Amino acid sequence: MAYKDLREYLETLKKHEKLKVIDKEVDKDWEISAVGRVAFQSINQKDRPALMFTNVKGYNTPVVFGILGGSREIYSLALGTTEDKIQEKWAEAQQRPIEPNIVQTGPVKENILKGDEIDVFKFPVPTWTREHDPAPYLTSPFIFTKDPETGEQNVGTYRVQLKEKNKLGVWVNFVQHARKHVEMYDERNEPTPVAIVLGTDPTIGLCSVARTVYGLDEVAVAGGLRGEAVDLVKCETVDLHVPATAEIVIEGYFRPNELEIEGPFGEYPGYMGPKAMSYVMDVTCITHRNDPIYQAFLSQMPPSESSMIRSIGREAAIYKTLVKDLRLPVKDVHLLEAGGAAAYLAISMKKEHEGQVRQVMLGAWSVDPTLAKFCVVVDEDIDIRDQFMLNWALSWRVQPHKDIFIVEDMPAVRLDPSQAADEVTQLDKSRRTSSKMGIDATKKHQFPAIAMPPEEDLKKVRSNWGSYWNTENLVKTHL
Ligand SMILES: Cc1cc2nc3c(=O)[nH]c(=O)nc-3n(C[C@H](O)[C@H](O)[C@H](O)COP(=O)(O)O)c2cc1C
Ligand SMILES: [Mn+2]
Numbered sequence: 001m002a003y004k005d006l007r008e009y010l011e012t013l014k015k016h017e018k019l020k021v022i023d024k025e026v027d028k029d030w031e032i033s034a035v036g037r038v039a040f041q042s043i044n045q046k047d048r049p050a051l052m053f054t055n056v057k058g059y060n061t062p063v064v065f066g067i068l069g070g071s072r073e074i075y076s077l078a079l080g081t082t083e084d085k086i087q088e089k090w091a092e093a094q095q096r097p098i099e100p101n102i103v104q105t106g107p108v109k110e111n112i113l114k115g116d117e118i119d120v121f122k123f124p125v126p127t128w129t130r131e132h133d134p135a136p137y138l139t140s141p142f143i144f145t146k147d148p149e150t151g152e153q154n155v156g157t158y159r160v161q162l163k164e165k166n167k168l169g170v171w172v173n174f175v176q177h178a179r180k181h182v183e184m185y186d187e188r189n190e191p192t193p194v195a196i197v198l199g200t201d202p203t204i205g206l207c208s209v210a211r212t213v214y215g216l217d218e219v220a221v222a223g224g225l226r227g228e229a230v231d232l233v234k235c236e237t238v239d240l241h242v243p244a245t246a247e248i249v250i251e252g253y254f255r256p257n258e259l260e261i262e263g264p265f266g267e268y269p270g271y272m273g274p275k276a277m278s279y280v281m282d283v284t285c286i287t288h289r290n291d292p293i294y295q296a297f298l299s300q301m302p303p304s305e306s307s308m309i310r311s312i313g314r315e316a317a318i319y320k321t322l323v324k325d326l327r328l329p330v331k332d333v334h335l336l337e338a339g340g341a342a343a344y345l346a347i348s349m350k351k352e353h354e355g356q357v358r359q360v361m362l363g364a365w366s367v368d369p370t371l372a373k374f375c376v377v378v379d380e381d382i383d384i385r386d387q388f389m390l391n392w393a394l395s396w397r398v399q400p401h402k403d404i405f406i407v408e409d410m411p412a413v414r415l416d417p418s419q420a421a422d423e424v425t426q427l428d429k430s431r432r433t434s435s436k437m438g439i440d441a442t443k444k445h446q447f448p449a450i451a452m453p454p455e456e457d458l459k460k461v462r463s464n465w466g467s468y469w470n471t472e473n474l475v476k477t478h479l
Pocket of ligand 2: 154155156177212213214215216218
């Protein structure tokens with residue numbers, strides 16, 4: 001089933017009791033971020049709802065976040081599937097994208113603001129890391145650009161600093177597709193047309209943050225996910241097409257061959273990301289629906305919406321390569337959220353012969369070589385999503401002098417603060433490489449029996465728990 005727009009999706013979240021509506025008045029410059037942080041720190045992933053603030057001091061516009069990656073269940077609702085079918089759904093949509101449909105107009109054109117009416121501060125854009133971020137930031141922009149030669153559009157999420165009422169700063173990492181487009185326009189010394197879309201049917205947001213091949217239109221993949229084409233309308237002042245039911249669209253141009261300081265910004269590893277020399281966007285028009293809803297991502301310190309989204313997408317990509325393409329006996333792949341779903345990868349496998357553990361590690365690193373500064377491989381009896389058991393395996397199945405190896409000069413996560421002392425050099429070319437550590441935590445010889453009562457004894461006790469404890473609720477067991 002396809003969601004028509006953000007509003008219809010929010011209704012679905014409500015129905016599933018996955019949207020916490022907060023009516024208390026909140027301040028957008030400290031309180032929204034703090035409430036989100038406390039919620040993500042205190043509510044475990046399974047029970048975590050998305051958040052909607054209906055009463056933002058000084059604004060009529062509500063703020064929502066956590067609606068794409070509040071939890072695995074929320075992510076699967078966004079895809080219109082169940083948790084066990086997430087990977088299949090992505091694979092199908094990429095194989096069978098549905099081209100968007102151009103329509104004449106849509107709700108996004110209900111309000112068209114030009115000239116003096118343009119003011120990006122008109123929306124309740126939160127400040128996320130008070131005392132460190134220099135300004136409010138759009139954290140969930142779906143940024144539309146196009147290849148000037150083929151006309152093919154791209155959509156990506158790149159952080160946006162609100163600088164002046166008609167001026168924005170946009171940081172696009174060197175591997176991203178929008179950067180290719182900007183470089184082509186820069187080459188011609190022409191401004192790059194840009195449309196920043198905020199608040200859509202959830203498939204567009206999920207495609208905006210997913211890495212697809214260059215030239216594959218994210219909106220067509222979104223169509224594949226929805227099973228129905230996305231309706232697009234032409235922008236007012238740039239030659240781009242955006243979703244007709246979007247809440248807000250900010251149109252404009254990146255200045256040709258001009259960069260300006262943007263940041264620092266609280267980033268997904270949980271530290272402040274450095275200032276960067278970023279694109280400068282002059283806003284030429286804002287269109288929005290009546291009573292728009294402002295959508296954001298909660299990022300910064302993990303666990304966050306950002307680390308949840310990254311872990312689901314990246315785990316699926318690594319799993320596919322190891323299991324489907326390389327046919328390795330891998331059981332599960334998990335990027336720990338503590339590592340921002342980037343630094344720390346755990347893999348469980350049914351090892352068939354010596355040497356296969358390293359093959360698995362090298363396979364995983366080659367899917368995305370920036371990931372897995374630490375790559376730990378364990379036997380299939382270990383649940384890698386249970387950190388207690390992962391640490392148990394590390395503790396007793398590893399001899400450091402022979403089970404650990406280091407590979408130097410691999411591509412780096414450039415926001416990793418352990419790489420350089422000061423922020424001036426953080427984004428420098430010298431920081432494009434990093435070392436990786438592989439830890440083979442599988443058993444290399446016959447191990448003694450695990451010192452636990454036989455499973456049949458435990459089963460008996462579990463099924464009869466009420467007779468010992470006066471409650472049916474069992475404490476979590478690790479084995
Ligand atoms: C919450 C969030 C924030 C992100 N911020 C940035 C950013 O500021 N700059 C950037 O280059 N990528 C950022 N990304 C990653 C890109 O969105 C992602 O790599 C995407 O695939 C880019 O689209 P593209 O491959 O079409 O360029 C962010 C991702 C998420 C989930
Ligand atoms: Mn792309």
